[in-house]
Amino acid sequence: MDAFLREALRFATPTMVIFPREAKTNHTIGGVKVLKGTAVTLGLNTVGFNEKNWIQPFEFRPERWMDEKELSLQNPYSFIPFSCGPRNCIGKYLAFMEAKIMTCLLYT
Numbered sequence: 827m828d829a830f831l832r833e834a835l836r837f838a839t840p841t842m843v844i845f846p847r848e849a850k851t852n853h854t855i856g857g858v859k860v861l862k863g864t865a866v867t868l869g870l871n872t873v874g875f876n877e878k879n880w881i882q883p884f885e886f887r888p889e890r891w892m893d894e895k896e897l898s899l900q901n902p903y904s905f906i907p908f909s910c911g912p913r914n915c916i917g918k919y920l921a922f923m924e925a926k927i928m929t930c931l932l933y934t
Contacts, residue, residue: 829891831925835907836874837886843867844909870906879904 846865853860860866875883879901881890890896908915915921 827926827929828922829888831922831929832891832905833886833888836880836905839870839874839907841907842871843869844906873904873906876904 844867846867849860849862849864849866852862874880877883881896881899903910906914908918908921
């Protein structure tokens with residue numbers, strides 16, 4: 827069930843963007859200049875379909891979460907439906923638990 831829920835979150839993340847951050851210094855990201863003070867955000871719905879991070883990203887494949895070889899190739903920041911790092915979602919584990927309960931109730 828964990829694999830199914832993770833794939834569902836990768837495929838259709840409920841949060842489209844994470845909170846914007848302000849660039850503290852001038853940067854160049856992928857050839858794009860980002861000036862100090864610019865608000866920067868990340869579209870989470872695009873991360874799950876990046877072909878650099880996922881094998882067959884446009885296919886719903888829960889088994890990808892059970893394949894140790896495929897997981898070892900995965901960028902740790904390519905699955906972030908609850909954000910990541912020290913400011914990630916405090917309710918992540920509660921949300922997974924609730925999703926499991928709701929999925930079980932749908933099938934009983």
